[in-house]
Structure formats: C-alpha cells, structure tokens
Amino acid sequence: MTTGLYVQLLNLSAGGLLLAAVLVLWRRELTVIIRVFAAQGVALAGLVAVVAMHEGSPELAGVALGVLVLRAGVLPAVLRRALATNRSAAGGDVREVRPLVNVTASLLAAAVLTLLALAVSQPLVQLAPSPATQAVPIGMAVVLIGFFVLVTRRRAVSQLVGFLLMDNGITAVGFLTTAGIGLVVEVGVALDVLLAVLVLQVLTGRMREAFGGTDLDELRELHD
Amino acid sequence: MPEAMMTVAVTPLLAFLPVAVPAAGAIVHVIVGYRRGTVWVGTLSAAIVLLTSIVLAAQVIGNGMPVTVGGLLRVDALTAFMLIVIATVALLTAIATPAHLAAEIAAGRASARTAARYSALVQLFLAAMAAAVLAADLGVAWVAIEATTILTAFLVGLRRTRAAVEAAWKYVVICSAGIALALLGLVLLNYAAQQSGTGAGLDWARLVGAAPSLDPGVTRIAVVLLIVGFGTKAGLAPLHAWLPDAHSQAPAPVSALMSGVLLSVAFYAILRTKVIADIALGPGFTRALLIATALASLAVAASLLLAQRDYKRMLAYSSIEHMGLLALGAAAGGPAATAAVLLHVLGHGLVKSVLFLGAGHLLQSTSRIDDIRGLAASQPVLAGCLGVGVLALLGLPPFSIFASELGIARAGLGAGSAVLAWATAAALILVVVIAAALVNHTSRMLLGEPGDGAYRAETPGAARIGDTMTRTAPRLSRSTAAALLAGLLAAATLGITTGPLSALLDAAAHTLTGTP
Numbered sequence: 001m002t003t004g005l006y007v008q009l010l011n012l013s014a015g016g017l018l019l020a021a022v023l024v025l026w027r028r029e030l031t032v033i034i035r036v037f038a039a040q041g042v043a044l045a046g047l048v049a050v051v052a053m054h055e056g057s058p059e060l061a062g063v064a065l066g067v068l069v070l071r072a073g074v075l076p077a078v079l080r081r082a083l084a085t086n087r088s089a090a091g092g093d094v095r096e097v098r099p100l101v102n103v104t105a106s107l108l109a110a111a112v113l114t115l116l117a118l119a120v121s122q123p124l125v126q127l128a129p130s131p132a133t134q135a136v137p138i139g140m141a142v143v144l145i146g147f148f149v150l151v152t153r154r155r156a157v158s159q160l161v162g163f164l165l166m167d168n169g170i171t172a173v174g175f176l177t178t179a180g181i182g183l184v185v186e187v188g189v190a191l192d193v194l195l196a197v198l199v200l201q202v203l204t205g206r207m208r209e210a211f212g213g214t215d216l217d218e219l220r221e222l223h224d
Numbered sequence: 225m226p227e228a229m230m231t232v233a234v235t236p237l238l239a240f241l242p243v244a245v246p247a248a249g250a251i252v253h254v255i256v257g258y259r260r261g262t263v264w265v266g267t268l269s270a271a272i273v274l275l276t277s278i279v280l281a282a283q284v285i286g287n288g289m290p291v292t293v294g295g296l297l298r299v300d301a302l303t304a305f306m307l308i309v310i311a312t313v314a315l316l317t318a319i320a321t322p323a324h325l326a327a328e329i330a331a332g333r334a335s336a337r338t339a340a341r342y343s344a345l346v347q348l349f350l351a352a353m354a355a356a357v358l359a360a361d362l363g364v365a366w367v368a369i370e371a372t373t374i375l376t377a378f379l380v381g382l383r384r385t386r387a388a389v390e391a392a393w394k395y396v397v398i399c400s401a402g403i404a405l406a407l408l409g410l411v412l413l414n415y416a417a418q419q420s421g422t423g424a425g426l427d428w429a430r431l432v433g434a435a436p437s438l439d440p441g442v443t444r445i446a447v448v449l450l451i452v453g454f455g456t457k458a459g460l461a462p463l464h465a466w467l468p469d470a471h472s473q474a475p476a477p478v479s480a481l482m483s484g485v486l487l488s489v490a491f492y493a494i495l496r497t498k499v500i501a502d503i504a505l506g507p508g509f510t511r512a513l514l515i516a517t518a519l520a521s522l523a524v525a526a527s528l529l530l531a532q533r534d535y536k537r538m539l540a541y542s543s544i545e546h547m548g549l550l551a552l553g554a555a556a557g558g559p560a561a562t563a564a565v566l567l568h569v570l571g572h573g574l575v576k577s578v579l580f581l582g583a584g585h586l587l588q589s590t591s592r593i594d595d596i597r598g599l600a601a602s603q604p605v606l607a608g609c610l611g612v613g614v615l616a617l618l619g620l621p622p623f624s625i626f627a628s629e630l631g632i633a634r635a636g637l638g639a640g641s642a643v644l645a646w647a648t649a650a651a652l653i654l655v656v657v658i659a660a661a662l663v664n665h666t667s668r669m670l671l672g673e674p675g676d677g678a679y680r681a682e683t684p685g686a687a688r689i690g691d692t693m694t695r696t697a698p699r700l701s702r703s704t705a706a707a708l709l710a711g712l713l714a715a716a717t718l719g720i721t722t723g724p725l726s727a728l729l730d731a732a733a734h735t736l737t738g739t740p
Binding site: 147150185188189196200210219221224 | 363371387393400407412416419
C-alpha cells in the first residue's frame with residue numbers, strides 16, 4: 001500500500017469515527033442512534049484494518065475482525081434488545097425526549113470538545129509524529145463526546161451509547177498510538193465491555209419493571 | 225537441600241491459589257447450590273487464602289525478592305500485604321454470612337437459589353480482587369478491577385427494589401465510565417513506554433525501571449487519567465457519587481467487602497501508578513493531585529455526614545473520609561507515611577466490615593437513624609460492637625486507626641512542604657467535624673429510651689410478642705457476634721503492636737518508595 005493511500009484511508013476512517021459521534025448528538029430517535037453507533041463500529045474496524053495493512057500484521061487483521069464483530073454486530077444487537085423490551089412495554093418509548101442540553105447547544109459543545117481534544121493531545125502527537133498519531137486527537141474527541149453524551153442524556157439506552165462511544169474512542173487511541181496493548185489485555189477489555197453492557201441491559205429491564213420506564217430522571221429514590 | 229527445592233517448585237503454585245480457591249468455591253455453589261453442606265464453603269476458602277497469603281508474605285520477606293510466575297503474576301511485599309487484607313476481611317464477612325442468609329431466607333427476601341447465586345458471585349468477586357493485586361501487568365489489573373464492578377453490580381441490585389436497581393445502575397455507569405478513563409491512561413502510558421525504547425509495556429516492575437525515560441508530557445496526561453479513573457473506583461471525589469448508594473443498598477456482607485477492601489484494591493492501583501509518576505515527573509505532580517482529591521473527599525464526607533439520616537449511608541460517607549485520608553498519606557509519601565497508609569488500609573478494612581456487618585443486622589428491620597433508639601438496652605452485644613467500632617473508626621486508641629492516622633498526620637505536617645502541611649491541618653479539622661457527626665448519630669441510636677423511636681427492640685413489654693413485630697431486629701447469632709468481636713480485637717491488637725506484620729509493612733513501604 002502506498003503511503004498516500006494509507007494516509008487517506010486512515011483519515012477517512014478517523015473522520016467517520018468523529019462524524020458518527022457528532023451524529024449521535026444530533027439525532028434523537030434511539031433506533032437511529034444505535035444504527036449510527038454500529039456505523040462507528042465499522043469505521044473503527046476499518047481504522048484497525050488500515051493500520052494492520054500498513055504494518056503487514058496478520059494478527060492485527062484478526063483483531064480488526066474481532067472489533068468489527070463486537071462493535072458493529074454484538075453490541076448494537078444488545079442495545080437493540082434493550083430498546084425492544086422498552087418499546088413493547090412503554091409503547092413508543094424510543095426518543096430522547098428532553099436531553100439536559102438541547103441539540104444545538106450539544107453540537108456547539110461537540111465543536112468545543114474537539115478543539116479541547118486537539119489542544120490536550122499536542123504532547124501525544126509531538127512524541128512521535130506520524131500519520132497515525134496525528135489522528136489521535138480525533139480519538140480523544142470521540143472520548144470526550146462520549147462522556148458528554150453520558151452526562152447529558154436521560155434515556156438509559158443513550159447513556160449506554162455514551163459509555164460505548166468513550167470506549168470506541170479509547171480503542172482508536174490505542175491502535176493509533178501503539179497498535180494495541182497486548183492480546184491478553186485487549187481480549188480482557190473487550191470481554192469486560194461486553195459484560196458491562198449486558199449487565200446494564202439487564203438493569204434496564206429491571207428498571208422498567210420497577211419504575212415503569214427508563215427515564216433516568218425517575219431515579220430519585222436515593223439522595224441525602 | 226530438598227526443602228529449598230520444594231519451596232522453589234511450590235511457590236509459583238501458591239501464587240495462583242488466592243484466585244483459584246475462590247473460583248473453585250464459586251463453581252461449587254453453581255453446581256451444588258446453597259445447602260447445609262456448602263454453607264461454610266466461603267469461610268473455608270477465605271481461610272485457605274489467608275494462610276496462603278501469610279506463607280507468600282513470609283517467602284517474599286525471607287527471600288528479599290518478589291515471587292514471579294511467568295510474566296503474569298508478581299507477588300512483592302505490597303501484593304502479599306493486600307492479599308492478607310482481602311483474606312482477613314473476607315474471612316470476617318464469610319463467618320457472618322450464613323446467619324445473614326438464613327435471616328434473609330426466613331424473612332422471605334431470598335431463596336436457596338438466590339443464596340447460591342449470591343455466594344457464587346461473592347466468591348468470584350474475591351477471586352477478581354485477588355487477581356487485581358497479583359497481576360504483574362497493569363492492564364491485567366485493570367481488567368480484574370473492572371470485573372469486580374460487573375460481579376458486584378448484581379450483588380448491589382440483588383433485592384430488585386426501586387432503590388436497589390437505581391443504586392446498581394448508577395454504580396455500573398459511573399464506575400465503568402471512571403475506569404474507562406483509567407484505561408485511556410493505561411493506553412497512553414503504554415504509548416510512552418513504547419516510545420521510550422525500553423520495551424517495558426505495561427508490566428509494573430519494568431515500567432518502574434523505564435520510568436526515567438518516559439516522555440513527561442504524555443505521562444502527565446496518563447497519570448491524571450489513571451488517578452481520576454482508579455480514584456472513581458476508590459470512592460474519591462469528584463466521582464464518588466455512586467458510593468453511598470451502592471454501599472447502602474448492597475447486602476451487609478457485600479457492603480463490608482466493598483467498603484473494607486474493594487476501595488483499597490482500587491487505591492492500590494493508585495499507589496502503583498504513583499511510583500511510576502514520581503520517578504517520571506518528580507513527586508510534586510501526584511502530590512498536588514492527591515492533596516486536591518483528598519481534601520475534596522473529606523469536605524464531601526463532612527458536609528453530608530452532618531445531617532445524615534441513614535446509618536448505612538453514614539458508614540459509606542465515612543469510607544469516603546478514610547479514602548481521603550489514604551490519599552493524603554500517599555501525597556506525603558516517604559516510607560513512614562506509606563507504612564501508615566497501609567496500616568490504615570488494614571485497620572479501616574477490619575473496623576468498617578465490623579460496622580457494616582453489625583449495621584446489616586439492624587437493616588433487616590430499618591435503615592433510618594431516627595428509627596433506632598436505645599439499642600444498648602435491648603441488644604447490648606450488638607450495641608457494644610457498634611459503639612466500640614465507631615470509636616475505633618474515629619481513631620481512638622488502642623485501635624490501629626489511631627496509630628495510622630497519627631502516622632499520616634505526622635508525615636503530612638513534617639514532610640517539609642508548606643502546601644502539604646496546610647492541607648493536613650485542614651484535613652484534621654474536617655476529621656474532627658466528621659467525628660462529631662458520627663458520635664452524635666451513633667449515640668442517638670445506641671442510647672436513649674428504647675421507646676421513643678419507631679423501632680422497638682425487645683423491651684420488656686414487647687419481648688413476648690417479638691416474633692410478630694416486623695421491626696424487631698433478630699437476635700445476634702453466635703457466628704456474627706464472633707466475627708464482630710474478632711474484627712475489633714484484631715484492630716485493637718494491631719494498634720498496640722503490629723508484631724510480625726511490621727516487617728511486611730516496612731517491606732511494602734520500601735516497594736512503594738524505593739528507600740530502605
């Protein structure tokens with residue numbers, strides 16, 4: 001693969017990653033948000049695949065396949081299941097009705113967070129300038145946007161997506177900086193994320209049983 | 225020398241036991257269930273792990289070097305000490321658990337099936353904590369710490385009430401997000417290690433060796449993320465909001481384990497990070513971070529304890545206070561302060577688990593402070609344990625928290641840093657405020673006329689119909705009483721003399737400070 005093509009593909013997949021994160025902020029229908037999240041999984045797998053081709057590493061290509069299956073297949077399916085149980089119970093409980101910060105302000109916040117990510121990542125880029133590390137700020141921006149979704153959205157499923165956006169961003173930073181942090185740790189991390197999401201999916205079910213919905217504003221039992 | 229040869233072959237196997245034994249215990253509960261024959265499996269497993277940890281500690285001190293198994297496990301003095309803390313608190317809670325489960329089953333809040341699931345999850349939880357402190361690689365330690373969140377999520381939400389589900393949700397979301405920040409920190413640390421050209425990866429011992437050549441800019445970002453991330457799991461401000469909810473909703477033995485050891489296991493990760501950060505960035509950087517988080521945690525605990533109405537939340541906020549004190553001691557650094565921090569971990573683990581186990585006994589009726597009056601008259605043993613436990617928690621002699629708080633305060637005031645000295649002074653004021661609040665709440669529960677709250681323990685008039693009164697706490701079982709007394713006795717003994725533990729504490733402090 002020529003260097004020019006490598007850089008273009010790398011930037012394309014990294015751009016897709018960021019675009020998907022912003023789309024999550026923009027759209028309100030939870031089904032669409034889940035679809036966007038799956039698309040981001042594809043972009044992330046593409047990014048890992050590009051790095052794998054560049055380094056000529058078949059092991060990394062296998063990891064890319066694993067990323068694709070987990071993040072574009074399994075995790076969106078779990079989210080869809082969490083949503084389906086909600087819908088059947090609450091009759092159309094599928095929109096992010098009143099986010100804590102409205103859509104326009106959220107998009108502005110995303111712009112600010114992206115600039116912040118660029119500023120914070122300067123030492124990371126300077127340590128070893130290369131096409132891959134120059135894309136690291138995008139990974140950081142996705143982490144920050146994910147955190148923003150996590151704190152400002154009020155539906156259980158949107159919070160889950162926020163957590164997973166953070167995780168996608170971290171994975172992207174990992175592969176852009178060092179081509180991974182060791183197979184044992186990576187498999188462990190993937191397993192932990194999957195289990196955490198499954199646990200949260202079960203909890204959304206229980207939340208619906210106990211509260212009659214998954215609006216997190218209803219969580220007001222515990223306070224001082 | 226046949227004996228020496230045997231030691232060499234056996235020690236690596238021993239290092240696996242603290243993970244393997246609880247895992248086997250979990251399998252037993254999954255297959256056989258919770259019945260008469262398996263009631264004491266948890267106690268047996270904790271006892272075996274405790275023995276193993278003591279043998280490992282003796283080996284590590286005897287050889288003067290860590291036991292390593294491949295690149296996977298590494299037992300140094302700090303690991304051995306943490307294993308002893310985990311196993312001791314696990315043993316105390318395991319002794320009290322059968323009585324707790326029997327009471328829950330009798331009250332119809334649990335069945336043999338949920339009891340089996342509960343026991344299996346607790347065993348896996350212990351295995352995960354042991355794995356976290358045994359791991360040689362910081363990445364593996366991260367995986368194990370995140371696994372504790374997943375395993376305890378169902379324990380927190382076991383009762384499926386609105387409050388329990390809410391607590392479990394907040395717990396998993398906040399802890400997973402916080403710990404994700406720590407993962408990002410590890411990714412960046414790994415990047416810095418790779419660029420340093422030493423090939424260190426995330427193996428802690430090799431990272432310490434490579435620390436002088438780590439890029440300061442990247443390491444700084446990584447360290448902030450690691451301290452905030454693992455600090456979330458350790459219940460340190462600013463991401464502490466999950467702790468009072470989770471600790472007040474979990475079943476009492478689980479609260480004891482979470483407060484007594486899980487917080488410390490997360491704090492252990494911060495201590496390991498600090499070693500690398502201090503070499504790479506100088507001691508000032510982590511010190512400033514830790515002072516800020518320590519004071520914030522103490523301030524949060526003090527402000528929310530003053531008007532607290534729920535005694536399990538009261539104990540939870542007290543845990544935030546003690547984690548703040550640990551952070552302050554770690555900020556002071558140095559061998560004396562570090563040894564005090566480690567002693568504090570053990571002392572707090574013992575006393576807090578006693579208090580949660582005792583409180584859990586009350587919880588089987590009510591959790592509001594106002595509902596409990598005159599416990600001293602109706603249940604003297606329980607009231608005595610709770611009262612003495614709270615006094616121990618406040619740092620009164622002869623208990624070990626007195627010695628460790630004194631050590632932390634002396635190190636903070638005498639470290640030669642003006643900021644640290646002022647921070648320590650502020651912390652001491654907050655500790656006094658917290659002590660006043662705890663004494664006030666506890667004395668209202670223990671003393672006073674038994675009749676003036678809604679909770680009537682077995683006063684003469686009500687004693688005969690005790691069985692029909694739903695709000696009467698069941699009598700303290702012998703095993704629970706034994707666990708409570710043993711915990712307090714151990715804390716008092718440690719306060720008078722640390723005995724053979726001093727060598728281990730010194731060696732562990734040496735691991736963390738690099739000074740003899």
